[in-house]
Amino acid sequence: MVNSKEESTTKKDLLMVGFLCNWCSYGGADTAGVCRFNQPTDLRIIRIPCTGRMDPLFVVKALIYGADGVLVSGCHPKDCHYNKGNFYARRRLEVLKQFLPFMGIHTDRFRYTWVSSSEGQLWQQVVTEFSETIHGLGPNLGVHGESDAKAAMSFF
Amino acid sequence: MRIGVFVCKCGTNIAATVDTEAVARKALEYPDVVYATDYMYSCSEPGQQEIQQAIEKYDLQGVVVAACSPRMHEVTFRRAVEKAGLNRYMFEQANIREHCSWISKDTEANTRKAMDLVRMSVEKLRFNQPLFSSQVPINKRVLVIGGGISGIQAALDCAEGGLEVVMVERESTIGGKMAKLDKTFPTIDCSSCILGPKMVDVAQNENIHLYAYSEIESVSGYMGNFKVGIRKKATYVDWDACTGCGLCTEKCPAKKSFDGFNEGLDTTTAINIPFPQAIPKKARIDPKYCWYLIKEKCKICQKICPVDAIRFDMENETVEEEVGAIIVATGFDLVDHSVYGEYGGGHYPDVITGLQFERLVSASGPYGGHILRPSDGKEPKNIVFIACVGSRDPSIGRPYCSGICCMYIAKQVILARDHIPDCNCYVFYIDIRAPGKNYEEFVRRAQEDYGVQYIRGRVGKVYPKGEHLVVQGIDTLLGIQVEVEADLVVLATGVAASAGAKELAEKLRISYDEYGFYMESHPKLRPVETNTAGVFLAGVCQGPKDIPASVAQGSAAAAKTQALFSRDTIETDPQIARVNELMCIGCGKCIDVCPFGSIQWKTLRDGSQKAEVLDTVCQGCGLCNATCPPKAIQLQHCTDDQILAEIEVLCAGERHG
């Protein structure tokens, strides 16, 4: 279905996946763009209607399948366009953030923030800081085991 | 699937830092992409035509445009592809401008990023489904909750426009707080003179049905089709018979009834009409004070009522109304100033609120329009007004400005000086907020023409001294402490959300801020709409404001309602949740979390229970989708498969070193 991953030992461009809520943070990122605020180029944004749509398992999927960092951003709590979505998100994502290190994934590879539509500068700061953090942690080597399909194929 | 990719150069906005040709070329390598090109301005007419022609020529089933932010032009492009015969949801837009070309000058990195973003959009599109709206009929009746000036204005405007209006007012009369005012700023118009005719219009308008002394019990349904349960509280008087003659109030022996209309400055009879211009002009019995209802003695009113309207056995009654839109105009209450122990904590009878002062000044007030001290009935010679009591005060959790107090203090000092020409008036203020038309000039008049002493500083303490009150404050402009011996102290108490605001909001499924003021859709661009479709706001319930602004919002809400009703049906947005009944396990978690109550139970023929989404109520937030354990409920156009596709294609992609 998709291109196979070519693992290179030196990755300059790390992969940061962003989930931004349409009403606030995506608008904030747009505002940052309109103001031409310079940002690192690592981030790839997926648009969702609300952080309430955010199943924490999307973050887990990204991290297990090789993303180096995942950033989720939404409306400030109490300002949710849909009233309550980000209240649920806040709890679920905080639980996830504290859980990841138990499984051996660095907690800083996942970050969630609240950025409103007008906060272009804040968005620039968030992206820059997050990119620095991820580059500091280095590439996510992912999850590997003996049962990996590639390893199994090497039998034949 | 046959997908076409169109990479926009956007003049030099994108082309300057992204190699659009390379992005288009790369796109041809992606699965299902059969055509890819770059173009100067995709959103322009020739740009859109290029897309439409390509759809026809290459028999495209889906289109990706890589350009500006979809928040900008998604609607434009969706319309364009729809004109060419595609379903408008078979379209994806990759943001390679605001999120890419504009935020970095590294052309190589930007081009790679743009390629990734196009790849993501292509992959999502491969999982898109055509979506279709449905048409739902609208019930062109409007409910106005609250009979204050905003509600009255909204109701009159709607009725003028030919709509049927149902108005529900909690008190036994409409008029709200404005009915309690004597004069209004900055014109010193008599409040009941300007409000009275409007109230009568409401009563006489054929299109307006008024439920006074009633409250909202329940709200269900959705925009265009609300079902509202209204609880008509027992008045113990048959309002169909009552003529408002007032004979019962003259003879009622229970004279110690709390007089809410006069803000507790006075007592009234247990059976009463709140004020002479009340609409509806009907009597009601306060069950807390009526001798018959408490201890079964009396019944004088029943004996003397000329039309036999008294009904001691009356009970609350619930009726149901069906409406298509709801305008919330529930107004405000005053902040409880008893939290300020330094001002007496509500115990000093001569420390009163601004609204109580209005009642003193009013001719229909407790003292017939004479400003007298509540404690001994003497005329005050020194009156002190303290601004910002309960406003601009983070220490009691009210950091906001109530917006009207500076103005009404100015009005009240002018009235005080008019009523008692030789009295001394002092105003302790922090700032003067006079933003409206003629407002600044009005305050100047109070300061300069009426000889009122404006002292910039706060008051630390008010305490009794003999018959008087000592007001201890500071004059920051002179840098000295000030003490004023006052006969009457008026606290400009701030504006708070109306009692019961939060409970009503929950019934209506609208949100409120930490103070209980209702949340508008957008603070600047949509001040009278809420995030709940079909529910509009007007007046102080949305935030502190003066009468002109309240009236404006009442008209605005009416205009929104008229616009909503200008068609006979509403088109639903298909980007909503949908349940796959085969996978649904009937756990009900989605029903519990939905912020809009748009999911309900559905019983299948075999008795099993499944979730069902109401098309017209669902706002498309996706919380249900995230909560559902088997993911049986999917947010259309943002399904799990679509998001997972974007994640997987990113994680599997090449990284460059």
Add this chain to the structure above:
Amino acid sequence: MEDKTKTLQREFLKVFEKLEVVLGWEPGYDSLHATPSFIRQAQDLNRLVWNPLCSQNLCTYLVKTLNASVREDDKKIGICVKGCDSRSLVALIQEKFVTRETLYIVGIPCEGTVDWRRLMRLEPSLKDVQEVHIEGNELDVETAQKTYRFPLQHVLEQRCLHCRYPNPIIYDLLIGELITPHASDDQAYGDIEKIEQYSLPDRLKFWEKELDRCIRCYACRNACPLCVCRDSCIAETRSPKWLAQRCDLKEKFFYHMIHAMHLAGRCTECGECERVCPVEIPVTLIKKKLNQIVKELLDYEAGIDPQKQPPLLTFDPSEKGI
């Protein structure tokens, strides 16, 4: 233990006419196993037993097998619960999968159940077992040949060693004396702390090694009383496709994360998932960690108060912990 078995049979017989079915345990396929028992006729009640081999959590059958939320008549479901099982019952009531009124609950305070794998490792030659019972701090295993004695610490299930709720917290009838818990509240997460002493890369290696054995049999999911999605489970659906079926550690790792996160704030630590795992992966650790986070952050433990709701299904506008 003998008299508890008799008590159980007697008590159920008394009320049997009001019950549609009784869920209990009966002797299993060999003398070291008990097995869940569905008694639908009064004369079969004498099959019921109570002993330290009764490890299964019978609550798992309420929704998945008996469809307990849909009752056609007034008859109740009789069920035996240990302390840990009773928490699962409360959790099912919290999430409205079953109503209290449809159940007749017999609670049995439990000193622990035997992990037969540990037992066999200690004494591989064990056979002809006739009776198993707990005497103080030891397990007595009587065979035809002799009586073995094992310290409880060595033969109980892992979940029993950390047990804080040996006494059922919900019941219509309690059989037996109340028991002191094996572990106190601050010892509850000792096994979690052990893992957290490893460095981050070592933790990943640990889980890679453990989860690589997983054969995606889904026994853990099937045994869990709160996992009621059955055929709709996203581990196996094609639409939406969360997991591929290929034999790859990524898929297995992700599956266990999905399972654990779907139970976050709901898991009652009954330990069934770990007990049934054919390749002995310590899966309860993952769920316990999530429970610890939910407890510290949101001050909530699943399956204690029937009136409360799992916190990840609710919210607090002015979140105190976060």
